[in-house]
Each structure stands twice: as structure tokens, then as C-alpha cells.
Amino acid sequence: MGAYVLRRLLALIPTLLIASVIVFGVVRLVPGDVLDLMLSENAYSSNAPEDRAQLEKALGMDKPLYMQYLSWAGNALRGDLGESLWRNTPVTEEIGARLGVTLELGILALLIALIIALPVGIVSAIRQETLADNVGRSFSILALAIPNFWLGTLVVILPALWWGWSPPTEMTPFFEDPIENLKTFLVPSLILGTSLSAVIMRMTRTMMLEVLRQDYIRTAWAKGLRERSVVLVHAVKNAMIPVITLVGILVPILFGGTVIIEQIFRLPGLGQLLLEAVSTRDYPIITGVFLVTGVVVMLVNLIVDLCYGYLDPKVRFDR
Amino acid sequence: MNMKADVTRRTLLDVQDLHTVFEKDGNEVHAVNQVSFDVKEGEILAIVGESGSGKSITAMSLLRLIPSPPGRIVGGRVLFNDQDLLDLGDEQIRRLRGRDIAMIFQEPMTSLNPSLRIGRQLAEPLRVHGSVPKEKVRERCLELLRQVRLGDPEKRLDAYPHELSGGMRQRVMIAMGLACLPKLLIADEPTTALDVTVQAQILELLRDLVRQNNSSMMLITHDLGVVARYADRINVMYAGRIVERGTAEEIFHRPKHPYTLGLMESMPRLDQAPGSRLTPVPGQPPDLSDPPPGCPFHPRCRFAEARCRSERPPLEQITENHWKACWVDTDAKR
Numbered sequence: 130m131g132a133y134v135l136r137r138l139l140a141l142i143p144t145l146l147i148a149s150v151i152v153f154g155v156v157r158l159v160p161g162d163v164l165d166l167m168l169s170e171n172a173y174s175s176n177a178p179e180d181r182a183q184l185e186k187a188l189g190m191d192k193p194l195y196m197q198y199l200s201w202a203g204n205a206l207r208g209d210l211g212e213s214l215w216r217n218t219p220v221t222e223e224i225g226a227r228l229g230v231t232l233e234l235g236i237l238a239l240l241i242a243l244i245i246a247l248p249v250g251i252v253s254a255i256r257q258e259t260l261a262d263n264v265g266r267s268f269s270i271l272a273l274a275i276p277n278f279w280l281g282t283l284v285v286i287l288p289a290l291w292w293g294w295s296p297p298t299e300m301t302p303f304f305e306d307p308i309e310n311l312k313t314f315l316v317p318s319l320i321l322g323t324s325l326s327a328v329i330m331r332m333t334r335t336m337m338l339e340v341l342r343q344d345y346i347r348t349a350w351a352k353g354l355r356e357r358s359v360v361l362v363h364a365v366k367n368a369m370i371p372v373i374t375l376v377g378i379l380v381p382i383l384f385g386g387t388v389i390i391e392q393i394f395r396l397p398g399l400g401q402l403l404l405e406a407v408s409t410r411d412y413p414i415i416t417g418v419f420l421v422t423g424v425v426v427m428l429v430n431l432i433v434d435l436c437y438g439y440l441d442p443k444v445r446f447d448r
Numbered sequence: 449m450n451m452k453a454d455v456t457r458r459t460l461l462d463v464q465d466l467h468t469v470f471e472k473d474g475n476e477v478h479a480v481n482q483v484s485f486d487v488k489e490g491e492i493l494a495i496v497g498e499s500g501s502g503k504s505i506t507a508m509s510l511l512r513l514i515p516s517p518p519g520r521i522v523g524g525r526v527l528f529n530d531q532d533l534l535d536l537g538d539e540q541i542r543r544l545r546g547r548d549i550a551m552i553f554q555e556p557m558t559s560l561n562p563s564l565r566i567g568r569q570l571a572e573p574l575r576v577h578g579s580v581p582k583e584k585v586r587e588r589c590l591e592l593l594r595q596v597r598l599g600d601p602e603k604r605l606d607a608y609p610h611e612l613s614g615g616m617r618q619r620v621m622i623a624m625g626l627a628c629l630p631k632l633l634i635a636d637e638p639t640t641a642l643d644v645t646v647q648a649q650i651l652e653l654l655r656d657l658v659r660q661n662n663s664s665m666m667l668i669t670h671d672l673g674v675v676a677r678y679a680d681r682i683n684v685m686y687a688g689r690i691v692e693r694g695t696a697e698e699i700f701h702r703p704k705h706p707y708t709l710g711l712m713e714s715m716p717r718l719d720q721a722p723g724s725r726l727t728p729v730p731g732q733p734p735d736l737s738d739p740p741p742g743c744p745f746h747p748r749c750r751f752a753e754a755r756c757r758s759e760r761p762p763l764e765q766i767t768e769n770h771w772k773a774c775w776v777d778t779d780a781k782r
Binding site: 342343347348349350352353354358362363366440441442 | 511517542544546547550561562572573608610621624
């Protein structure tokens with residue numbers, strides 16, 4: 130299995146290479162030019178062509194795009210993702226300062242989603258067509274239907290209007306005061322997690338219903354096992370394989386969600402950084418954020434594949 | 449042979465007027481309709497019929513394993529050691545499953561959980577019913593695997609089902625069924641999915657182990673050849689009802705019901721003239737949500753008379769060891 134993980138990690142390199150070409154190219158296709166922005170904002174004496182050329186050269190954007198890419202990629206291999214065009218701070222530093230916030234938000238949201246989705250989905254399946262099932266399914270349809278940016282905005286606005294309460298906006302580092310830190314993250318990750326849980330719950334329910342019809346479940350009943358064992362030992366493990374796959378697919382979607390939620394709750398995460406970078410055409414930052422999230426998504430998929438090996442004994446990693 | 453005809457033995461299971469219906473597209477399908485039969489101690493009783501005749505549903509109704517919805521047991525009594533299983537609470541019937549009455553199924557390929565090791569699955573009935581002390585469970589599992597003659601039992605305990613062949617898996621299923629020394633073993637088409645050579649091995653193994661444990665067995669099959677060799681008594685089922693019953697010898701040598709006759713003719717025999725063709729029972733089993741009036745077999749019956757189309761014949765005793773549900777004297781008409 131160690132060899133398998135190593136092989137998969139090595140396979141990340143070509144994937145990332147291709148991804149970086151696409152990201153690098155697409156970012157430059159965004160209409161509007163950082164030079165125009167800088168020239169107008171810094172109120173250069175005039176919009177004189179020589180000023181523009183000078184700035185272009187200073188930013189290293191006078192070379193052809195492929196040359197820019199090669200020098201960027203060369204630096205990236207050495208762990209240098211360049212500098213922010215506006216702030217002159219290293220991109221790795223900017224990302225490093227924000228990554229923790231997004232990761233924490235994402236992980237908490239995913240945990241909340243699973244904590245809600247798995248029990249509700251399982252109970253919904255084993256009590257099919259009962260009150261519990263209908264409540265569970267209605268909840269999931271509701272959660273699917275409500276966009277999280279709308280829910281997030283309401284959660285910020287309504288309590289402020291009614292009780293003068295607003296979610297904390299000050300960030301306390303987790304290791305300094307975990308309780309205070311979690312207080313900040315609780316509401317945003319609940320909102321993200323709830324909307325995520327709907328899809329996972331529906332998949333869990335469907336798969337459980339599918340597995341509960343299998344012959345080996347009948348065997349388990351015929352042995353005289355308790356319902357608890359039949360469900361938890363015999364059904365859940367087999368039902369989890371597609372659910373885990375789904376979780377892997379949801380992670381990029383979750384990242385999209387964090388961008389919006391971070392904005393609403395003013396959390397200084399990657400999403401906020403990205404949004405700001407896009408509006409100021411800060412190319413190195415945009416490319417860097419995409420690269421880092423790409424790595425995270427690919428690592429998650431590796432973990433998903435390793436989970437298959439645990440859940441399905443037919444999956445072998447050594448061959 | 450004497451043992452086979454012995455009707456004085458104690459009754460272990462007494463099924464009376466069992467009636468199971470399924471809800472299908474708003475219609476009630478009477479999958480098992482007023483079925484009565486009994487199983488004596490130490491006996492091998494066969495239930496024979498085409499697929500869809502209700503034999504598996506009968507078996508599953510006994511242990512209340514019918515998926516509900518859509519299935520429902522609407523009437524009858526299932527007396528096991530004089531206790532009505534249909535009256536038991538969920539917890540009581542659970543304790544009985546696998547311990548007093550065990551069941552093995554048709555599909556060894558899918559009847560074992562693909563994600564759990566054989567040893568774990570085999571140990572489950574022992575653990576849940578506390579049949580052997582905890583520290584003895586592994587030992588008992590090995591003993592069971594040796595009993596069903598599965599080679600290299602130590603290694604098999606750690607194997608997953610996909611690492612075993614169909615025949616090996618069915619041996620594991622048998623070991624699992626026999627783990628708690630049940631008084632009654634229900635074997636639902638235990639060899640249908642297996643190769644012919646393996647079929648005989650498995651059936652012999654089943655018979656030997658059942659005799660050895662002093663258990664009874666209910667053998668459910670569509671294969672009259674199987675029944676002839678292993679069963680003491682036979683119930684022939686058609687369209688959710690028992691149409692003929694008797695000792696294996698009676699049913700084989702003196703079949704009376706046209707359906708049983710048809711089954712016999714459709715079976716390959718060694719004493720048949722070379723080159724002669726097998727005769728299948730013509731037609732299809734009836735749609736049980738809308739069964740024909742009268743005898744359910746009459747649309748396919750070559751002896752059918754006017755009365756068969758309007759009145760359903762009851763199951764009546766015709767000799768000491770023989771019952772049939774048919775208006776026609778088939779012997780006279782043949």
C-alpha cells in the first residue's frame with residue numbers, strides 16, 4: 130500500500146503540470162488588464178505609453194506568455210509562486226496566512242454534513258415511508274433548495290435586526306483559544322455543512338435501500354442478528370462506497386461554497402483572497418490559489434481511493 | 449425405507465393454512481394460499497414446484513423474513529414445538545432464527561457479505577445466540593468448516609467471499625446454518641446455482657449433517673431428481689397451493705396430480721428410450737393477482753373437465769400416504 134500511495138503522489142506531478150498550464154492561461158483571458166488598473170489607480174501623471182511599457186517590464190509581463198509561464202513554473206517547482214502584483218508580498222506567504230481558515234471551515238462543514246447526513250440517511254432508509262423518513266427527506270429537499278449565500282445573509286442580517294446580535298467577526302487562532310475560534314466558525318460551517326448534507330443524505334438513503342435488498346442482508350436476518358448489527362455491520366459498510374465517492378466529488382463544490390461564505394462572514398480565508406485577487410487581476414495570487422486548491426482536491430481524491438480499499442476487499446493496491 | 453414411511457414420529461413443525469400476500473400495483477397477489485403441511489423430527493421434507501409457485505415465500509414466511517412492505521402474512525399458524533411463530537414478538541422470533549430454525553439460500557454468490565471475512569460471518573450466529581463460550585468460537589468455526597469439508601479451514605476463516613468458488617461459499621453457508629445445531633434447517637434451492645457435480649456433493653453433505661445432528665430439513669427445490677434421492681416426503685406446490693403430497697416413494701411411483709405427472713415427464717431419465725424428447729409442461733404458471741377460476745392448473749391440464757374450470761379441488765387423502773387436489777381420476781385417463 131505504501132508503494133501505491135507513493136505512485137499516486139508521483140502521479141500528482143503531471144496532473145498539476147497540466148492544471149497549471151490551464152490555470153495560467155485562463156487567468157490571462159479574464160477581460161481587463163492589471164496594467165490598466167494600476168495605471169488608473171496609481172494616478173500616473175498620464176496614460177503615457179512609456180509609463181505603461183515601464184510598468185509592464187517591471188512586472189515581467191513584457192515577455193511572451195509562454196516565457197512567463199516557464200519562468201513561473203520553474204520558480205513554482207522550487208516552492209516560489211511569485212509575488213503579489215500589488216503588495217509585493219510572496220504569494221506563498223499570502224496563501225499560507227489564509228489556507229488555515231479555509232481548511233478549518235471546509236473540514237468543519239464536511240464533518241457537520243456527515244454528522245447530519247449519515248444518521249438521517251440511514252434511519253430514513255430503515256424506516257422507509259414512515260414519519261422519520263418523510264421528515265428526513267423533507268429536510269434534505271429544503272436544504273437542497275435553499276442557496277447557502279441567501280441563508281448566510283439572513284443569518285447575518287436578521288439576528289442583527291432583531292436582537293442586535295451578529296456572528297463574531299474577529300478571528301482567534303485555533304491553538305490560542307479553541308472555544309473562541311470555534312464560535313467564529315460555528316455558524317458559517319453549519320450553513321455550509323447543512324447544504325452539503327442534503328446531497329450526502331439522499332445518496333446514503335438510496336444506497337442503504339439498495340443494500341438492504343441484497344441477499345446477504347436476508348442471510349444476516351436469518352442468522353438471528355439484531356437490527357443494529359444487520360444495519361451497522363452488514364449494510365452500512367457496503368453502502369458507504371458510493372457515498373465516499375460523492376464526498377470526493379463534493380470537495381471542489383465545497384471550496385466554491387467557502388468563497389461565498391467567507392465573504393458573508395468576513396473570514397480571512399482563501400476565498401476572500403481569491404475574490405480580491407480576481408477583482409484586482411493579481412495574476413500570481415489567482416494562479417497560486419488555484420494551484421493549492423488543486424493539490425488539496427487531488428489529495429482528497431487519493432484519500433477517497435484509499436477508503437475504497439478499506440471498504441471493499443476486492444480493491445487491492447499492490448497489483 | 450421403513451424410516452421414510454414412519455408417520456408416527458413427533459411433529460416438529462406444523463403449518464396450518466398459511467396465507468401470505470404481496471401488494472403489487474395495487475393488487476393483492478396470493479403468493480402462499482392456505483398452505484398446510486408438517487415436518488416430523490429427523491425428517492427431510494421436500495417442497496417442489498416451478499419458480500413462482502410460492503415455495504420460497506412459504507419458507508421465508510416461517511421465519512417471518514418476508515420483506516414488508518410489500519409482503520404480509522395474513523393468516524394461518526406456524527406451530528414450532530407447539531408454539532405459534534406468527535404470535536411471537538420481534539425479539540422472540542429473532543432469537544429463534546439461526547438457533548432453532550436456520551435457513552440457507554439459493555444464491556451462494558450473493559448470500560455472503562462481500563465486505564466481511566468468512567470467519568466473522570460464520571461466528572455471528574454463535575456469538576449472537578451465545579451457543580459456545582467466547583473463547584471457543586474460533587475453534588467451533590474451524591470444526592464447522594471441517595464438517596462441511598472445506599479444505600484449509602484456518603486460511604478460509606480469513607478469506608473474503610470473493611476468494612471462494614460458488615461451491616465453497618455454499619459450504620460456508622451450510623456451516624453457518626448448522627452452527628447452532630438447529631432443529632430445523634430450511635434449504636431453499638441450495639444447489640440451483642452450482643455445477644451438477646458439485647450439486648450432488650452438497651446435497652449429500654446436507655443430508656449427512658442433518659442426520660448426524662438429528663435435525664429435520666425442509667428442502668425446497670424445482671428439481672424432482674434431487675427430491676427422489678434425498679427426501680422422505682414430498683409436497684408439490686402450484687400457484688401458491690399444495691396440490692399433491694405423499695411419501696417420496698408414492699409421489700415417484702404413483703403420481704396422481706396432472707401437474708406432478710407433467711413434472712415427471714419433463715425430467716430426463718436414464719430408462720428413457722434414446723432419442724426420445726422431454727415433454728415440458730405446456731403453458732405458463734398463472735398470474736397470481738388474477739388466478740383462473742376453479743383449479744388453478746386447469747388451463748394447462750390435459751385432463752381438465754368442466755368441473756375443473758369452476759370448482760377448486762381441495763387437498764384430499766386418497767391412500768394412507770397420499771393426498772391430492774384434483775377432481776380427475778388421472779390413472780383411469782392415462
